[in-house]
Amino acid sequence: MSGVSPVPARRGFPARALLTALAVVAALILPLVLPLFGVTLLVNILIFSVVVTGLVLLTGIVGLTSFGQAAFMGVGAYTTALLTTGAGWSPWLSLLAGFVVTGLIAWLLGLMTLRMQGHYLPLATIAWGISLYYVFGNTPALGGFTGLTDIPPVHVFGLALTSPRTFAYLALAALGLVALGAQFLLSSRVGRAMRALRGGPLVAEAFGVNTFRLRVQVFVLAALMASLAGWLYAHSQRFVNPTPFSLQAGIEYLFMAVVGGSQHVWGGVLGAGLITLLREWLSDLLPLVTGAQGNFEVIVFGVLVILTLQLARRGLWPLVERVLPQDSVRLLPERIRLPERAQPAPGTPLLEVRHAVKQFGGLRAVNDVSFELRAGEILGLIGPNGAGKSTLFNLITGVNPATGGQILFAGQDVTRLSAGQIHRLGAARTFQHVHLLPDLSLLANTMMGGYARGRAGMVASLLHLERGEEAALQHEALRQLERVGLGGQAHTLAGNLALGQQRILEVARALVADPTLLLLDEPAAGLRYGEKMELVALLRRLRGEGVTILIVEHDMDLVMSLVDRLVVMNSGEKLAEGTPEEIRRNAAVREAYLGVDLDDLTGGAA
Numbered sequence: 001m002s003g004v005s006p007v008p009a010r011r012g013f014p015a016r017a018l019l020t021a022l023a024v025v026a027a028l029i030l031p032l033v034l035p036l037f038g039v040t041l042l043v044n045i046l047i048f049s050v051v052v053t054g055l056v057l058l059t060g061i062v063g064l065t066s067f068g069q070a071a072f073m074g075v076g077a078y079t080t081a082l083l084t085t086g087a088g089w090s091p092w093l094s095l096l097a098g099f100v101v102t103g104l105i106a107w108l109l110g111l112m113t114l115r116m117q118g119h120y121l122p123l124a125t126i127a128w129g130i131s132l133y134y135v136f137g138n139t140p141a142l143g144g145f146t147g148l149t150d151i152p153p154v155h156v157f158g159l160a161l162t163s164p165r166t167f168a169y170l171a172l173a174a175l176g177l178v179a180l181g182a183q184f185l186l187s188s189r190v191g192r193a194m195r196a197l198r199g200g201p202l203v204a205e206a207f208g209v210n211t212f213r214l215r216v217q218v219f220v221l222a223a224l225m226a227s228l229a230g231w232l233y234a235h236s237q238r239f240v241n242p243t244p245f246s247l248q249a250g251i252e253y254l255f256m257a258v259v260g261g262s263q264h265v266w267g268g269v270l271g272a273g274l275i276t277l278l279r280e281w282l283s284d285l286l287p288l289v290t291g292a293q294g295n296f297e298v299i300v301f302g303v304l305v306i307l308t309l310q311l312a313r314r315g316l317w318p319l320v321e322r323v324l325p326q327d328s329v330r331l332l333p334e335r336i337r338l339p340e341r342a343q344p345a346p347g348t349p350l351l352e353v354r355h356a357v358k359q360f361g362g363l364r365a366v367n368d369v370s371f372e373l374r375a376g377e378i379l380g381l382i383g384p385n386g387a388g389k390s391t392l393f394n395l396i397t398g399v400n401p402a403t404g405g406q407i408l409f410a411g412q413d414v415t416r417l418s419a420g421q422i423h424r425l426g427a428a429r430t431f432q433h434v435h436l437l438p439d440l441s442l443l444a445n446t447m448m449g450g451y452a453r454g455r456a457g458m459v460a461s462l463l464h465l466e467r468g469e470e471a472a473l474q475h476e477a478l479r480q481l482e483r484v485g486l487g488g489q490a491h492t493l494a495g496n497l498a499l500g501q502q503r504i505l506e507v508a509r510a511l512v513a514d515p516t517l518l519l520l521d522e523p524a525a526g527l528r529y530g531e532k533m534e535l536v537a538l539l540r541r542l543r544g545e546g547v548t549i550l551i552v553e554h555d556m557d558l559v560m561s562l563v564d565r566l567v568v569m570n571s572g573e574k575l576a577e578g579t580p581e582e583i584r585r586n587a588a589v590r591e592a593y594l595g596v597d598l599d600d601l602t603g604g605a606a
């Protein structure tokens, strides 16, 4: 493997850092200079931003739409209201109690609902949003729809935060911590897994991510952020009633995230600011225009969301981002190296498929197929359309369970293991349809492949305590990008690459996993001739380095010129097995490929 040639990180004056520092200073001055009314609005914006930051993580990044965040905010608010007024607890203690209660409720709801797909999850969030609202309103101990009053102020170093001006600093500190934690999380191993989840569980699981557990974790984290916002709300208003925690409020938080830019932490803050200010302005203006009282601003919000979705689908923050100076890429110093897997001795059996069967209803897509793959060889799996290649590939990679037979990999029976478990044993794959994160750099995309080699969890990521591991992953990803010839473009966005290079990037991403077996699913599909040549050259180089490869491919030229042995499938069954030369001479194969002149396949791609 080649050493890392220095990849030039983008340099320049740290204009972005300066801008951030200026924004922080401005935020610190604002509570002093704004009129009291303005400070109250600012406090609300800060509190709403805390809830919306949770929604950015949950909805914008992971793709789980929730209308129920206001209800979690209510749990935090009511817990502190009840414990401080009824039991005389300190607000700081009741904040922790709020986290425990909200965390438990969110965890239970998450376990029950997060396996739901499609529209069912948003519907479930509406259901609990409404339920919790009525729990607040109909529980006499919580003051019914009138609520609870006389909530004590928060004390900081003996100072009671009774005025909005002092409270604004508490809210600023809370948002600062939440936004920083969210940014840290997004730039971590867990954050990349969260982004991969958006592309569907198939991709994330292929890298060893426990997708359900991660969904539950993010769900609980977003609920805890809402709970913190509820605590702030209760102690800034000093009373609570159910109205601010209704379904309508939950919908408004979603509006804020969508309008501001739900995939960006600062987009959430921007949305919270814009919608809160707009509501204030419209609630003064619209009664004058219409001559009647009513929540007309909600109608305007609806139109605004539709317009945003039409004109700026990703919200307003990406437009702001375009004019802001960009962060220079920081490469962390490599202090440790990731542990490496022992590679099997060349020639030893690595993968054994024994009498594999896959039945879809009445159709046997894979019917009693057996073959063996030895360490160090490239095996091609070919066959006409509908032969069962992809189905077999899915059985080997754990995407689908086999109906019968046995699959052994790295000395273990993996027939019943999940995709993530098989990946952790050393199988890394690419996809027939490229699955990359186009808005992230080649480096970040490649690092995704090393997920299973890292350990840092959600808490370490939120606190930025995983930098040593992150540095090791960065440098390993750079080495693999160098290995496949993309080292010079490490900081380019993956979406800017041509398809051929995207497929090569997927190979680099798979190599970061330190696999014993590389599984390529139709890697040449859609590539131009020159791109295929590059791919073949890369795969030959990898074979020279001792990498074991299983390749499913349609392009016969490419396969014949590349592989050591072939398994040919037809109608779900194994038709033949042998070297390219033997396959070329096989009468049954010729028949199956009627119309394809196998004599012509003399390694045209070589």
Ligand SMILES: Nc1ncnc2c1ncn2[C@@H]1O[C@H](COP(=O)(O)OP(=O)(O)OP(=O)(O)O)[C@@H](O)[C@H]1O
Pocket (backbone or CB within 6 Å): 360, 363, 365, 383, 384, 385, 386, 387, 388, 389, 390, 391, 392
């Ligand atoms: N999830 C599924 N449910 C029902 N039938 C399926 C499913 N997946 C595949 N099949 C069927 O199994 C058979 C084999 O399909 P498979 O995709 O494995 O073939 P293939 O050799 O990969 O074909 P191609 O080269 O066109 O991708 C086909 O008849 C297909 O319609």
